[in-house]
Amino acid sequence: MSRDKVIITCAVTGAIHTPSMSPHLPVTAEEIADAAVGAAEAGAAIVHLHARDPETGRPDQSSEAFAPILRSVKQRTDAVINITTGGAPTMQVEERVIPAERFAPEVASLNMGSMNFGLYPMLGRFTEFRHDWERPYLEGSHDRIFKNTFRDIEYILTRCAKNGTRFEIECYDIGHLYTLAHFADRGVVKPPFFVQSVFGLLGGIGPHPEDVAHMKRTADRLFGAEYRWSVLGAGRNQMPVAAMSVAMGGNVRVGLEDSLWGSPGRFAESNAEQVRTVRALIEGMGRDIATPEEARAMLALKG
Ligand code: KMH
Ligand code: ZN
Numbered sequence: 001m002s003r004d005k006v007i008i009t010c011a012v013t014g015a016i017h018t019p020s021m022s023p024h025l026p027v028t029a030e031e032i033a034d035a036a037v038g039a040a041e042a043g044a045a046i047v048h049l050h051a052r053d054p055e056t057g058r059p060d061q062s063s064e065a066f067a068p069i070l071r072s073v074k075q076r077t078d079a080v081i082n083i084t085t086g087g088a089p090t091m092q093v094e095e096r097v098i099p100a101e102r103f104a105p106e107v108a109s110l111n112m113g114s115m116n117f118g119l120y121p122m123l124g125r126f127t128e129f130r131h132d133w134e135r136p137y138l139e140g141s142h143d144r145i146f147k148n149t150f151r152d153i154e155y156i157l158t159r160c161a162k163n164g165t166r167f168e169i170e171c172y173d174i175g176h177l178y179t180l181a182h183f184a185d186r187g188v189v190k191p192p193f194f195v196q197s198v199f200g201l202l203g204g205i206g207p208h209p210e211d212v213a214h215m216k217r218t219a220d221r222l223f224g225a226e227y228r229w230s231v232l233g234a235g236r237n238q239m240p241v242a243a244m245s246v247a248m249g250g251n252v253r254v255g256l257e258d259s260l261w262g263s264p265g266r267f268a269e270s271n272a273e274q275v276r277t278v279r280a281l282i283e284g285m286g287r288d289i290a291t292p293e294e295a296r297a298m299l300a301l302k303g
Helices: 029-042 064-075 098-103 134-143 149-162 176-186 210-227 233-249 270-283 294-298
Strands: 008-010 046-049 080-083 109-111 168-173 195-201 227-234 249-253 260-261
Touching: 008 029, 008 270, 029 046, 029 134, 029 260, 029 270, 046 064, 046 210, 080 098, 080 249, 080 294, 098 149, 109 149, 168 210, 176 195, 176 210, 195 210, 210 233, 210 249, 210 260, 210 270, 210 294, 233 249, 233 260, 233 270, 249 270, 260 270
Parallel strands: 008 046, 008 249, 046 080, 080 109, 109 168, 168 195, 195 227, 227 249
Antiparallel strands: none
């Protein structure tokens, strides 16, 4: 098994959860920046960032929304900054790529295929919403496609790669690995690939250990030594899937974007809490966490 250090990514707010779901979800620029700094202090080498409208908490891909977050995080930490190009499933790709193109981060996310993205099951669990947009946003996912066509993927790659930005390549199913292999064969994206496998979202691959193993086996066969494997498990699958990855030599992503939970039935009080939990798991399993500098070297980032 690999003894490489483990890169912890923390995705601090995202676009899946809405503000009424948890009092701990960061919404304002200050809250998002503080959450990212707290995660970095707890051991995250990479912070994956989305922005929100401060009044309503609605996902916001404008440069104005991202600027204060980036300024604050850069001043206060050395963490690798990773800007979403996924934005929200309601947005077009041209809007989604704005902050990554404008701010040229070391890393941007890149979603490797179009898919159903089932947010509506959360309507059963969370029923009271403070903002007008939240319920239709969740209900709408029943008949909405998270669109990432081959053209969209190439659009993001070419818009961001010219700035030296590299990618957190989000793969929600086995086919997405083959799509990455296609773009790699064409030379549109260069190794080492940072493959973020996503498990347990409705519309994507499940969180069963067989699913996790199949994803890794397929990536190993397609990319050999030319990739770094990371995982995220959605919702209650977050820590079990992280543990599988750590046992298999991989890297992990946590954060309130992916799961609101700190333990069964209890909200995590912060992103840092989830980082501390996964760090204890990693160190308890005999591996060390990577610093931001080590993550930069492992992923060949521009620094
Ligand atoms: N919300 C995650 C499952 C992105 O920002 O590009 C996927 C994600 C998408 O992080
Ligand atoms: Zn994201």
